[in-house]
Amino acid sequence: MTQSQLLPEQARIFVAGHRGLVGSAVARRLGADGHEVLTRTRTELDLRDAAATAAYLRETRPDAVVLAAAKVGGIMANSTYPVQFLEENLQIQLSVIAGAHAAGVERLLFLGSSCIYPKHAPQPIHEDALLTGPLEPTNQAYALAKIAGITQVRSYRSQYGAAYISAMPTNLYGPGDNFDLETSHVLPALVRRFHEAKAEGREEVELWGSGSPRREFLHVDDLAAACALLLRSYDGAEPVNVGCGEDLTIRELAETVRDVVGYEGRIAWDTSKPDGTPRKLLDISRLASLGWKPRIGLREGIAGTYEAWRATL
Numbered sequence: 001m002t003q004s005q006l007l008p009e010q011a012r013i014f015v016a017g018h019r020g021l022v023g024s025a026v027a028r029r030l031g032a033d034g035h036e037v038l039t040r041t042r043t044e045l046d047l048r049d050a051a052a053t054a055a056y057l058r059e060t061r062p063d064a065v066v067l068a069a070a071k072v073g074g075i076m077a078n079s080t081y082p083v084q085f086l087e088e089n090l091q092i093q094l095s096v097i098a099g100a101h102a103a104g105v106e107r108l109l110f111l112g113s114s115c116i117y118p119k120h121a122p123q124p125i126h127e128d129a130l131l132t133g134p135l136e137p138t139n140q141a142y143a144l145a146k147i148a149g150i151t152q153v154r155s156y157r158s159q160y161g162a163a164y165i166s167a168m169p170t171n172l173y174g175p176g177d178n179f180d181l182e183t184s185h186v187l188p189a190l191v192r193r194f195h196e197a198k199a200e201g202r203e204e205v206e207l208w209g210s211g212s213p214r215r216e217f218l219h220v221d222d223l224a225a226a227c228a229l230l231l232r233s234y235d236g237a238e239p240v241n242v243g244c245g246e247d248l249t250i251r252e253l254a255e256t257v258r259d260v261v262g263y264e265g266r267i268a269w270d271t272s273k274p275d276g277t278p279r280k281l282l283d284i285s286r287l288a289s290l291g292w293k294p295r296i297g298l299r300e301g302i303a304g305t306y307e308a309w310r311a312t313l
């Protein structure tokens with residue numbers, strides 16, 4: 001397939017998971033680019049239901065599918081509910097990817113995650129590091145489901161010549177994130193913890209782990225721009241990392257969020273909580289070679305995320 005055939009200019013694109021952090025940003029972006037975005041809520045279509053998903057895709061036959069529906073959560077949710085993280089993700093991937101192919105959908109973008117790479121992969125992590133070593137235990141079930149998804153996509157390419165691709169985003173954040181303290185990722189959790197401590201006049205905020213792990217954070221609107229670019233111009237079997245190219249410690253992140261929120265109390269660390277993987281900075285040279293670069297700086301992105309969340313309170 002030539003580049004100009006990869007995606008029609010005004011394509012009909014099913015965004016699975018359009019109410020989530022990623023799906024909502026991707027839907028906004030594709031809509032702004034002039035595409036028609038098709039959506040279904042979970043009540044209308046449970047994507048674990050393979051027959052219903054296949055029927056929906058057969059009836060609508062979109063030009064492309066973006067698979068941004070998944071069971072997603074932070075470190076505690078992942079380590080507490082490995083069964084759901086493994087099984088729901090496998091089920092959704094089987095339904096959507098197989099259903100899309102059966103319906104004749106020509107283009108599909110699957111979203112994985114940087115946790116697919118080995119815990120001690122050389123940094124920054126190149127896509128070739130996949131399956132070269134043991135995974136981080138706190139999210140192994142989720143990572144294995146995602147690796148199965150990448151393999152499924154590659155298999156449809158090699159066996160049937162389908163123009164299906166995978167992107168591996170780093171830790172994401174932005175408006176529409178999950179702010180539930182039990183299940184969220186670290187960045188929205190910190191925004192909420194500092195906001196509530198400030199409102200209640202507390203002198204200390206307790207965070208999880210040691211504060212020493214390093215993480216890379218990308219604004220979800222930058223990810224959405226990368227997804228739009230990949231749909232237009234990438235057709236390779238290898239997954240494509242999506243990150244900002246820089247990381248920081250959780251302690252540095254906490255200090256930045258504390259500043260943005262305007263909290264002046266102390267930070268304490270609960271080392272009985274897991275740190276997770278020590279570092280997972282992505283090598284983004286493959287995506288950069290397609291002409292992509294991130295636009296939203298971390299501090300600016302946190303400020304916008306905080307403002308958007310406060311508007312929902």
Ligand SMILES: NC(=O)C1=CN([C@@H]2O[C@H](COP(=O)(O)OP(=O)(O)OC[C@H]3O[C@@H](n4cnc5c(N)ncnc54)[C@H](OP(=O)(O)O)[C@@H]3O)[C@@H](O)[C@H]2O)C=CC1
Binds near residue numbers: 041069
């Ligand atoms: N957030 C992050 O930091 C990162 C995310 N990713 C990947 O991006 C993708 C999206 O993540 P994110 O947007 O953060 O997750 P969210 O939890 O914000 O959104 C997930 C979406 O999937 C939908 N969904 C889940 N299960 C089903 C189901 N059975 N049937 C129909 N819809 C379902 C949810 O529906 P409902 O609204 O009804 O709950 C929700 O809209 C995932 O593949 C994830 O692995 C990758 C790296 C980092």
Ligand SMILES: C[C@H]1O[C@H](OP(=O)(O)OP(=O)(O)OC[C@H]2O[C@@H](n3cnc4c(=O)[nH]c(N)nc43)[C@H](O)[C@@H]2O)[C@@H](O)[C@@H](O)C1=O
Binds near residue numbers: 114170184209210
């Ligand atoms: C995107 C990615 O996200 C997950 O991996 P993670 O990066 O380890 O997850 P996280 O964002 O929850 O934590 C990052 C770090 O931050 C520390 N931390 C401090 N205080 C809080 C806190 O209050 N909440 C949370 N959640 N973490 C905290 C925490 O202890 C850890 O050291 C997986 O779902 C994985 O599968 C995946 O794909």
